Amino acid sequence: xxxxxxxxxxxxxxxxxxxxxxxxxxxxxxxxxxxxxxxxxxxxxxxxxxxxxxxxxxxxxxxxxxxxxxxxxxxxxxxxxxxxxxxxxxxxxxxxxxxxxxxxxxxxxxxxxxxxxxxxxxxxxxxxxxxxxxxxxxxxxxxxxxxxxxxxxxxxxxxxxxxxxxxxxxxxxxxxxxxxxxxxxxxxxxxxxxxxxxxxxxxxxxxxxxxxxxxxxxxxxxxxxxxxxxxxxxxxxxxxxxxxxxxxxxxxxxxxxxxxxxxxxxxxxxxxxxxxxxxxxxxxxxxxxxxxxxxxxxxxxxxxxxxxxxxxxxxxxxxxxxxxxxxxxxxxxxxxxxxxxxxxxxxxxxxxxxxxxxxxxxxxxxxxxxxxxxxxxxxxxxxxxx
Ligand SMILES: Cc1ncc(COP(=O)(O)O)c(C=O)c1O
Numbered sequence: 001x002x003x004x005x006x007x008x009x010x011x012x013x014x015x016x017x018x019x020x021x022x023x024x025x026x027x028x029x030x031x032x033x034x035x036x037x038x039x040x041x042x043x044x045x046x047x048x049x050x051x052x053x054x055x056x057x058x059x060x061x062x063x064x065x066x067x068x069x070x071x072x073x074x075x076x077x078x079x080x081x082x083x084x085x086x087x088x089x090x091x092x093x094x095x096x097x098x099x100x101x102x103x104x105x106x107x108x109x110x111x112x113x114x115x116x117x118x119x120x121x122x123x124x125x126x127x128x129x130x131x132x133x134x135x136x137x138x139x140x141x142x143x144x145x146x147x148x149x150x151x152x153x154x155x156x157x158x159x160x161x162x163x164x165x166x167x168x169x170x171x172x173x174x175x176x177x178x179x180x181x182x183x184x185x186x187x188x189x190x191x192x193x194x195x196x197x198x199x200x201x202x203x204x205x206x207x208x209x210x211x212x213x214x215x216x217x218x219x220x221x222x223x224x225x226x227x228x229x230x231x232x233x234x235x236x237x238x239x240x241x242x243x244x245x246x247x248x249x250x251x252x253x254x255x256x257x258x259x260x261x262x263x264x265x266x267x268x269x270x271x272x273x274x275x276x277x278x279x280x281x282x283x284x285x286x287x288x289x290x291x292x293x294x295x296x297x298x299x300x301x302x303x304x305x306x307x308x309x310x311x312x313x314x315x316x317x318x319x320x321x322x323x324x325x326x327x328x329x330x331x332x333x334x335x336x337x338x339x340x341x342x343x344x345x346x347x348x349x350x351x352x353x354x355x356x357x358x359x360x361x362x363x364x365x366x367x368x369x370x371x372x373x374x375x376x377x378x379x380x381x382x383x384x385x386x
Contacts, residue, residue, distance in 0.1 A: 142167075
């Protein structure tokens with residue numbers, strides 16, 4: 001049936017779900033509805049759109065699309081990944097508690113420990129690669145278990161189905177930050193999770209030109225709450241950014257395939273290189289989470305981390321790359337490198353970094369979709385200097 005994309009393949013859904021031709025003109029792409037309000041037909045009668053904080057057709061198209069890709073009942077788009085996470089956390093009341101994977105995105109940690117803590121929402125941070133640690137952290141007031149898998153930069157893998165079962169057995173829900181994998185490789189709702197979070201800034205948009213976030217719910221009631229929070233807090237994604245993410249999503253499948261193929265080549269190159277002491281990419285059979293990742297996802301992604309032994313060697317590598325650029329963020333078409341200890345994780349105290357394995361010699365690459373030969377040559381020449 002036209003318009004029912006559920007039975008279609010991933011890329012067909014990415015291109016069509018939520019995006020019928022524009023009813024007025026037949027425009028093949030969803031227009032950017034730059035409007036703050038909508039004229040009512042008469043008192044008590046409107047077209048379903050009242051005020052653009054609450055509804056916007058461009059945003060609705062994106063929300064429907066992401067929900068179709070993640071297999072949820074609804075999607076809700078926010079002004080950033082962090083505002084999506086903040087909206088998610090409104091599910092938790094004062095006095096309640098959340099159990100987190102220990103090395104989730106640093107901004108999530110900052111928000112919980114420096115903002116929500118003031119509102120009496122408590123959090124525990126555990127190595128969720130072993131669910132026994134999650135079980136031990138559960139309290140009677142635990143409302144949510146929140147995992148990121150793989151984590152950044154250590155690429156730790158958490159068993160999503162096991163975490164969902166555990167959360168549910170304790171009367172809690174499971175939220176998964178699926179930013180690194182994207183729904184192309186991993187669909188947590190199908191594994192029992194209740195909510196999926198994305199920073200659309202990364203792979204979903206994919207072109208490093210927009211900041212955004214989205215929540216996808218499995219239950220209608222959770223989706224209704226997120227819509228209420230959008231309306232009440234107002235941190236919505238703009239029509240223009242919604243358009244950009246929708247456009248990015250159309251090529252998500254082909255981008256993820258290419259990202260991953262090149263990531264594999266680079267991971268194998270690094271693994272065999274004498275100057276590299278350790279490579280963390282879940283696609284390598286030596287990775288501790290490899291088997292689990294194979295079971296719960298259809299791919300291994302484009303993020304990889306490796307150790308060149310010292311800060312000085314990492315600096316030489318990072319200063320020497322030519323095609324790749326040194327920058328925070330990930331998931332774009334261009335390859336980005338970063339130094340977790342002094343960049344993304346600089347605010348984590350040194351002893352905590354050591355506990356997490358974030359050494360000074362660690363380098364992270366978000367592998368882009370440039371020509372593989374150019375990236376291989378770049379890594380090789382930069383490693384010669386390291
Ligand atoms: C895994 C993950 N989740 C959430 C965020 C926050 O997203 P944003 O920067 O769009 O607020 C980031 C940002 O780097 C991230 O890497």
